[in-house]
Amino acid sequence: MSNAEANLAALPARDQAPIASQLESGEIVLSFVECDLDENLHFTRTLVVLTDRHIFSHSDNTPVRSWKLTDCASLKLSLHGALAQLELFGTNSRLTHWRLTAHVVASARKLVRKWDAHRQGIEETSQESVCPSCGAPMPMDRVKCEACTPKPVTKKYGALFRLLPFAKPRMGLVIAGLCLAFMSTGVSMIATYQSKPLTNSIANPLSEGKDVDPSLIRYHLGLLAGAAILAWILGWARSFCLSRVSERIAADLRNRTYGHLHKLSLEFFGGKRTGDLMSRLSSDTDRICDFLTLNLVDFITDVMMMAMTAGILLTINPKLALASLVPFPIIAWLVHKVRQRLRRGFRLMARAWSEMTSVLADTIPGIRVVKAFAQESREVARYRKSNETILEANDRVNIVWAVFGPTLTLLTELGLAIVWACGIALLIRKEALSAGDLILFTGAIGRAYTKLESLSYMAGAIQRSSASAQRIFEILDRVPSVSEPVRPVEPGVLKGDIQLKNVCFQYGNRRVLHHIDLKIAPGEMVGLVGQSGAGKSTLVNLICRFYDVVEGSISVDGHDIRSFPISAYRKNIGVVLQEPFLFYGTIADNIAYGKPEATREEIVTASRAAGAHDFILRLPEGYDSVVGERGQLLSGGERQRISIARALLIDPAILILDEATSSVDTETEREIQAALETLIQGRTTIAIAHRLSTLNRANRVIVLEAGRIVEQGPIDELLAKNGHYSRLHAAQFEATAPVSSDEDADEDDDESSDE
Amino acid sequence: MSAATTTTPQFDLHYDDWGRLVLVDADGKYHEGVTPVRSFPLSDPEHWISICDSSTRELICIANPQSLPAKTRETLNLALAKNEFIPIIERIVHATHGEPAEWQVETNRGPRTFVLKGEDDIRTLSDGRLIVTDSDGVRYFINNVRQLDGHSRRTLERFL
Numbered sequence: 001m002s003n004a005e006a007n008l009a010a011l012p013a014r015d016q017a018p019i020a021s022q023l024e025s026g027e028i029v030l031s032f033v034e035c036d037l038d039e040n041l042h043f044t045r046t047l048v049v050l051t052d053r054h055i056f057s058h059s060d061n062t063p064v065r066s067w068k069l070t071d072c073a074s075l076k077l078s079l080h081g082a083l084a085q086l087e088l089f090g091t092n093s094r095l096t097h098w099r100l101t102a103h104v105v106a107s108a109r110k111l112v113r114k115w116d117a118h119r120q121g122i123e124e125t126s127q128e129s130v131c132p133s134c135g136a137p138m139p140m141d142r143v144k145c146e147a148c149t150p151k152p153v154t155k156k157y158g159a160l161f162r163l164l165p166f167a168k169p170r171m172g173l174v175i176a177g178l179c180l181a182f183m184s185t186g187v188s189m190i191a192t193y194q195s196k197p198l199t200n201s202i203a204n205p206l207s208e209g210k211d212v213d214p215s216l217i218r219y220h221l222g223l224l225a226g227a228a229i230l231a232w233i234l235g236w237a238r239s240f241c242l243s244r245v246s247e248r249i250a251a252d253l254r255n256r257t258y259g260h261l262h263k264l265s266l267e268f269f270g271g272k273r274t275g276d277l278m279s280r281l282s283s284d285t286d287r288i289c290d291f292l293t294l295n296l297v298d299f300i301t302d303v304m305m306m307a308m309t310a311g312i313l314l315t316i317n318p319k320l321a322l323a324s325l326v327p328f329p330i331i332a333w334l335v336h337k338v339r340q341r342l343r344r345g346f347r348l349m350a351r352a353w354s355e356m357t358s359v360l361a362d363t364i365p366g367i368r369v370v371k372a373f374a375q376e377s378r379e380v381a382r383y384r385k386s387n388e389t390i391l392e393a394n395d396r397v398n399i400v401w402a403v404f405g406p407t408l409t410l411l412t413e414l415g416l417a418i419v420w421a422c423g424i425a426l427l428i429r430k431e432a433l434s435a436g437d438l439i440l441f442t443g444a445i446g447r448a449y450t451k452l453e454s455l456s457y458m459a460g461a462i463q464r465s466s467a468s469a470q471r472i473f474e475i476l477d478r479v480p481s482v483s484e485p486v487r488p489v490e491p492g493v494l495k496g497d498i499q500l501k502n503v504c505f506q507y508g509n510r511r512v513l514h515h516i517d518l519k520i521a522p523g524e525m526v527g528l529v530g531q532s533g534a535g536k537s538t539l540v541n542l543i544c545r546f547y548d549v550v551e552g553s554i555s556v557d558g559h560d561i562r563s564f565p566i567s568a569y570r571k572n573i574g575v576v577l578q579e580p581f582l583f584y585g586t587i588a589d590n591i592a593y594g595k596p597e598a599t600r601e602e603i604v605t606a607s608r609a610a611g612a613h614d615f616i617l618r619l620p621e622g623y624d625s626v627v628g629e630r631g632q633l634l635s636g637g638e639r640q641r642i643s644i645a646r647a648l649l650i651d652p653a654i655l656i657l658d659e660a661t662s663s664v665d666t667e668t669e670r671e672i673q674a675a676l677e678t679l680i681q682g683r684t685t686i687a688i689a690h691r692l693s694t695l696n697r698a699n700r701v702i703v704l705e706a707g708r709i710v711e712q713g714p715i716d717e718l719l720a721k722n723g724h725y726s727r728l729h730a731a732q733f734e735a736t737a738p739v740s741s742d743e744d745a746d747e748d749d750d751e752s753s754d755e
Numbered sequence: 756m757s758a759a760t761t762t763t764p765q766f767d768l769h770y771d772d773w774g775r776l777v778l779v780d781a782d783g784k785y786h787e788g789v790t791p792v793r794s795f796p797l798s799d800p801e802h803w804i805s806i807c808d809s810s811t812r813e814l815i816c817i818a819n820p821q822s823l824p825a826k827t828r829e830t831l832n833l834a835l836a837k838n839e840f841i842p843i844i845e846r847i848v849h850a851t852h853g854e855p856a857e858w859q860v861e862t863n864r865g866p867r868t869f870v871l872k873g874e875d876d877i878r879t880l881s882d883g884r885l886i887v888t889d890s891d892g893v894r895y896f897i898n899n900v901r902q903l904d905g906h907s908r909r910t911l912e913r914f915l
């Protein structure tokens with residue numbers, strides 16, 4: 001009973017009373033879903049509740065509808081993209097249906113599962129599962145763990161302020177730099193201040209024919225020169241300190257971003273263009289660095305200088321000082337006006353750059369396709385077009401700047417005129433103002449105004465770098481969808497006892513694996529076959545934890561793989577993919593990629609085992625030969641053997657071969673096969689193969705069809721069974737015979753290119 | 756594949772008591788639970804509509820639905836409308852800063868709050884429309900950025 005009440009309490013508050021009034025005594029709420037669409041696909045909330053006796057449906061302002069479970073025959077959930085339909089069928093017609101979006105599909109699935117379990121009389125006692133990452137219990141309508149799934153945080157500050165934490169570890173240098181900046185500005189003010197005594201007590205008396213003490217002249221001139229030299233030294237030290245900090249902040253930012261990039265799962269990279277990421281990491285971080293080293297340092301000294309100037313001017317003559325402030329509000333207003341526009345412009349510019357890098361990053365790896373289809377001119381045009389987009393974005397910004405710059409000059413000239421006018425007016429009225437004061441004033445103001453101009457360029461620089469910072473924080477803020485466990489279990493060296501329980505997986509809203517249950521014993525070799533697109537690669541991707549399951553769980557040696565630290569877990573897995581990827585570097589480096597500290601002996605042993613040793617010896621530089629970025633110097637089969645050696649070198653407990661031998665000829669395959677025989681000893685091996693002969697050694701073959709296991713067992717048994725496997729088998733060994741059905745034709749297609 | 760033709764074939768479409776769409780093909784064969792699918796949903800939605808069976812194998816292809824009898828066309832449009840769900844955003848009430856961002860919008864199908872993962876999920880079509888995909892894969896159109904009110908436009912521009 002208490003359980004029933006607890007479940008009722010799990011319903012949204014607004015539905016509790018209406019639903020409770022419908023419940024019979026002892027009736028238990030099993031599950032519910034908040035459908036978010038109505039019949040006409042308008043966003044409306046409708047609650048569907050499954051109890052052990054009824055199905056209720058309730059939306060605001062309408063009475064609760066109910067169906068007795070005894071009148072219902074089935075409940076079906078169907079998906080069409082992001083749109084889903086939950087249908088309730090009676091014995092001879094459809095009773096009703098609800099529409100919902102992908103947003104709530106997970107809870108709808110849960111409801112259907114509860115329905116099925118209830119129908120089959122299974123009492124699901126342990127409906128409270130626990131989160132594999134943090135161990136917190138997960139209530140019945142939740143799919144994701146509330147406790148440890150990070151929530152999107154709203155950022156209060158602009159992207160540039162978020163750079164501050166990067167300065168923290170170098171606070172000492174920052175403070176030293178700021179003190180130096182203060183001193184150097186102060187010293188340079190002495191020079192400005194000297195114009196008053198130079199005018200009043202030297203230039204004026206001399207022009208009026210009076211004598212001036214030469215020591216006074218020497219003193220003032222010496223002070224002027226000394227101050228200049230001191231300011232120069234202090235300025236140099238200041239720039240050195242502040243630039244040093246800035247460069248390091250930028251470098252930290254770059255490292256942090258790149259580090260974070262590697263924490264993100266394949267899902268992130270699937271949706272990103274290489275060029276875009278490259279441009280974020282290179283040009284955007286560089287822009288920030290420029291900003292910090294050049295603009296920000298200037299900005300700080302300029303602000304100090306203006307503050308000091310203002311102080312001096314106010315002490316000399318407050319009225320004149322006020323007059324010199326006239327252009328400021330106008331400039332502030334102007335800066336405010338263009339800011340938004342500039343930021344958007346700079347953002348577009350950064351994007352345009354990304355686009356251009358992307359064109360390069362797309363085309364260069366695909367250069368063989370470009371040449372084969374003679375599309376060079378189109379690619380050049382595409383590049384030109386993206387280059388034009390950059391121009392357009394630049395023009396947008398420049399239009400604003402073009403007006404902004406000269407307007408500023410105009411304002412400062414006017415400001416100077418105003419100061420002269422006021423000063424002369426004060427002189428005429430014989431107020432306490434000397435010619436020296438006026439010279440000092442206009443000199444200082446003139447300087448301050450030029451700083452003002454450079455200061456206002458700051459408006460542009462800020463917008464530009466904050467657009468860049470934003471693009472970088474977009475990566476840094478991305479939460480990895482395959483996340484490190486909150487309470488990790490150290491895997492150590494695993495035995496390789498793999499168990500998949502009710503595993504479901506989808507890319508976006510497309511389900512590609514349905515309710516897979518599979519147990520693989522340590523040391524067993526399992527073959528995975530099925531049409532292309534059946535979900536074989538997806539299944540091994542899940543075992544490698546490149547993606548996380550949507551439903552169900554995968555455990556190795558009895559622990560959910562989500563509770564292992566990711567890299568410690570992957571150290572136990574060797575993967576060979578269909579498309580071998582070699583990094584730029586020597587062959588030895590490539591083989592030892594997973595274990596950089598490997599000895600030469602280990603490298604040679606692994607490559608012998610993979611059948612790579614002989615052809616490597618034929619290369620003029622042997623293991624020291626440098627292979628190009630994608631290993632173009634080698635043939636497909638050779639590259640494949642290197643990647644097999646790479647997987648073998650780490651001596652993994654679990655070996656995954658995803659069509660590893662599909663791109664080598666049959667002869668080579670046989671050689672690799674022999675090598676593999678010894679290597680799969682003592683390892684759990686999952687081999688995906690199109691060529692069924694590859695799987696002769698397999699203890700068991702699993703046939704996957706449209707994301708479901710349709711058949712499994714030892715090869716002989718499957719052949720005797722005359723089912724899916726024997727059909728695949730027949731199609732392959734009679735490849736020369738005319739093909740009868742569609743399905744076989746597909747298989748054959750995949751094969752023909754290999755053989 | 757062999758069954759699919761691009762000329763307009765003789766066929767009938769209707770709904771049965773189970774709420775399923777039924778296709779009766781030229782040979783009089785019944786296919787239950789079929790769905791119409793647009794081949795070019797964005798660039799040419801009005802042509803090249805395929806009727807597919809439950810495992811998305813094409814049964815027939817209608818190059819130009821205008822040539823169908825009125826009743827069949829009506830059923831076809833109804834069936835298409837049932838599976839088509841791209842609300843049009845008319846106003847962006849609020850969007851949080853940073854990414855992922857929570858958007859609160861008003862659409863032609865009522866108000867909605869969703870999460871936008873990143874600026875990559877806003878795609879500009881060649882005809883100038885925007886297509887926004889939320890974190891659940893639900894897509895929304897923004898037909899004309901210029902016709903949005905100032906607040907919505909400024910909010911949107913943060914993500915462009």
Ligand SMILES: Nc1ncnc2c1ncn2[C@@H]1O[C@H](COP(=O)(O)OP(=O)(O)O)[C@@H](O)[C@H]1O
Pocket residue numbers: 270507508512530531532533534535536537538539
């Ligand atoms: N990254 C991805 N994003 C979306 N869909 C994918 C992705 N990878 C594979 N798919 C789809 O999932 C299905 C299964 O793919 P896969 O597991 O690669 O099949 P195979 O059995 O040939 O290895 C295919 O229909 C494929 O289109």
Ligand SMILES: [Mg+2]
Pocket residue numbers: 536537538658
């Ligand atoms: Mg594959």
